[in-house]
Amino acid sequence: MIKRNSGFKNLTAGYLFPEVARRRREYQEKNKDAKIISLSIGNTTEPLPEFIAKAMADYSMALSTAEGYSGYGDEQGNSVLRAKIAEVWYKGMATADEVFISDGAKCDIARIQTLFGSKVKVAVQDPSYPVYVDGSVIIGAAGKNTGKGYKGVTYMPCVPENNFFPDLSKIKKNSLIYFCSPNNPTGACATKDDLKKLVDFANSNGCIIIYDAAYREFIRDENLPKTIFEIEGSRTCAIEINSFSKPAGFTGVRLGWSIVPNELKFADGTSVNKDWNRVMTTLFNGASNVAQAGGLACLEPEGIKAMKDVIDYYLVNAKKIEETLKGENFKKIGVEIYSTGNSPYVWAKFPGKKSWDVFDTILDKCHIVTTPGSGFGPSGESFIRFSSFGHQNDVNEACERLSKLEF
Numbered sequence: 001m002i003k004r005n006s007g008f009k010n011l012t013a014g015y016l017f018p019e020v021a022r023r024r025r026e027y028q029e030k031n032k033d034a035k036i037i038s039l040s041i042g043n044t045t046e047p048l049p050e051f052i053a054k055a056m057a058d059y060s061m062a063l064s065t066a067e068g069y070s071g072y073g074d075e076q077g078n079s080v081l082r083a084k085i086a087e088v089w090y091k092g093m094a095t096a097d098e099v100f101i102s103d104g105a106k107c108d109i110a111r112i113q114t115l116f117g118s119k120v121k122v123a124v125q126d127p128s129y130p131v132y133v134d135g136s137v138i139i140g141a142a143g144k145n146t147g148k149g150y151k152g153v154t155y156m157p158c159v160p161e162n163n164f165f166p167d168l169s170k171i172k173k174n175s176l177i178y179f180c181s182p183n184n185p186t187g188a189c190a191t192k193d194d195l196k197k198l199v200d201f202a203n204s205n206g207c208i209i210i211y212d213a214a215y216r217e218f219i220r221d222e223n224l225p226k227t228i229f230e231i232e233g234s235r236t237c238a239i240e241i242n243s244f245s246k247p248a249g250f251t252g253v254r255l256g257w258s259i260v261p262n263e264l265k266f267a268d269g270t271s272v273n274k275d276w277n278r279v280m281t282t283l284f285n286g287a288s289n290v291a292q293a294g295g296l297a298c299l300e301p302e303g304i305k306a307m308k309d310v311i312d313y314y315l316v317n318a319k320k321i322e323e324t325l326k327g328e329n330f331k332k333i334g335v336e337i338y339s340t341g342n343s344p345y346v347w348a349k350f351p352g353k354k355s356w357d358v359f360d361t362i363l364d365k366c367h368i369v370t371t372p373g374s375g376f377g378p379s380g381e382s383f384i385r386f387s388s389f390g391h392q393n394d395v396n397e398a399c400e401r402l403s404k405l406e407f
């Protein structure tokens with residue numbers, strides 16, 4: 001018989017969100033009347049702006065005509081969309097030939113691991129979005145779990161004590177560094193000075209940064225960088241991964257992109273961009289043309305305005321959650337709140353408590369699903385992530401319940 005990929009054997013804990021869903025289901029089965037509200041998974045809830053949905057509907061209808069039909073699209077994605085992304089979101093800091101259109105950021109993160117193989121060393125922010133580590137485990141780059149995390153992974157604690165920016169000196173030479181800002185789950189947003197330190201470290205130590213900027217459109221502070229390519233030196237050490245999921249509500253539509261600068265090289269001097277093109281054309285056959293038509297509409301002035309309105313809506317929710325968590329009942333048990341106003345997530349520490357215990361308490365007493373911080377890495381223990389993705393009525397109701405919670 002065929003041997004199982006040993007990466008799967010090494011995968012320890014279940015994926016975080018299925019476990020959250022399991023606990024929710026189990027609770028609902030035992031408590032049929034409970035009206036559960038989710039402040040948990042990072043899934044968008046608000047309808048697509050009509051302008052954007054209509055562009056996709058029109059494109060779809062045109063596919064039924066001889067003139068409007070198209071099959072496989074351009075290599076790397078629709079060339080008009082690639083040029084538009086370079087222009088609107090990178091303002092000349094990237095060129096169209098460095099843009100690769102995909103079916104989303106998570107899929108790109110998984111595929112990009114095939115570029116570096118099973119021998120690469122990995123460093124991640126701790127806590128972090130699970131796919132960086134779990135994907136590395138599956139491909140064989142993370143090794144075994146020692147109980148304190150995977151052997152091949154350097155965990156870089158990002159905690160209130162270091163203002164959520166890690167000690168880079170722990171990173172081994174020639175590592176792949178996953179870095180997400182604004183961060184999921186902490187909501188922390190790196191400054192230009194922070195990113196300059198990261199870029200300088202990477203250039204001096206042979207590292208490549210995989211910069212996940214999925215939440216860039218939530219940044220409201222104009223001094224904060226929206227892309228790693230604002231930082232001098234980044235073009236020789238960074239890849240950016242991004243997505244229409246969070247800014248445009250395309251979590252179901254599926255559309256993302258990556259930027260691989262032409263200057264980025266492997267140790268043998270060959271081009272990373274060229275190999276990435278090879279991966280994308282060999283293992284992936286292009287994003288849906290309907291979704292790409294939607295992406296083009298997003299980047300029209302009307303689409304940009306519509307995206308901003310939806311994000312503002314979620315940011316109002318985030319503010320409401322933050323204020324609720326500042327209430328007397330939370331203060332009494334010493335809860336610390338970390339919210340930047342530049343992210344859909346509110347990160348809260350419950351000192352002396354385990355994340356899953358707080359998760360269970362809030363589910364049981366408030367019928368609210370949250371996300372336990374420990375699921376994002378060892379340094380997430382004692383934290384809870386509250387997500388602002390939800391209808392305002394539901395979030396307001398959840399806040400009402402939370403404001404009455406007694407521990």
Ligand SMILES: *Cc1c(COP(=O)(O)O)cnc(C)c1O
Pocket residue numbers: 042103104105106107129180184212214242243244245246250251255256
């Ligand atoms: C939601 C999310 C993604 C996934 O984006 P998709 O394009 O929907 O695959 C990537 N990175 C982070 C940090 C996310 O929170």
